Amino acid sequence: MIRLPRLLQEQEELLADALAGRRLRRHWASLCLAMAAGAAVYGAVLGFWHGPRLAAYAAVKLPAVLLLTSALTVVFSWTVARLSGLALRFGQVAVLTFLALAVGSVLLASLAPVAALFTLCAPAPTPAARTAHNLLYVLHTALVGGCGLAGTVALWRAMVRLGAPRGTVRAVYVLWVAAFALVGGEVAWIFRPFIGSVFEPVVFLRHDALQGNVYELLVTDILPHLLSLD
Secondary structure (H helix, E strand, O other): OOHHHHHHHHHHHHHHHHHOOOHHHHHHHHHHHHHHHHHHHHHHHHHHOOOOOHHHHHHHHHHHHHHHHHHHHHHHHHHHHHHOOOOOOHHHHHHHHHHHHHHHHHHHHHHHHHHHHHHHHOOOOOHHHHHHHHHHHHHHHHHHHHHHHHHHHHHHHHHHHHHOOOOOOOOOHHHHHHHHHHOOOHHHOOOOOOOOOOOOOOOOOOOOOOOOOOHHHHHHHHHHHHOOOO
């Protein structure tokens, strides 16, 4: 079992086992635990701006988002790998897929104190604090996206060991990362709120959870408001 604090240090052993097809179920279970633990820590910080209730909700929802994103992208990633000629079985792809977001979750947990500092320094979540809400939204989006991207470095390190042409490896890697971003963004949108709204009460899931998307919110609401400030 890979313990959470040692996940980053034990990647070499895990990658060697994954590429050789050894102990895949054991590694997959360990990665699920690491992903859930790291995301729960950061999720609590995400929701803390609105108080303990949303912090508890987000501590449950962020692990669910990352686990679902990993699960929903496995089949696509395996299909892309097969069509590209990479010698990876389904179980190997599953381990590598979950490894990427598990590493991202551990990195997020390490940044939780920094994110908590910004949260504690922000004004109370009232309608007058819309700018603070938008800044926190952009901050958390950047940290989650950045840590997720950093986690995919493990994918690249595994793929380059397969002996396939570098162009093929790069194309598969880009497609896998794009799948993470698109699926993860939509799953997170459905599970909102995480930070909470300055206009709506705290709920576990919004009544309009399936309407719109996160990219529309950023382009039509968050960024225009921030750019309009003096």
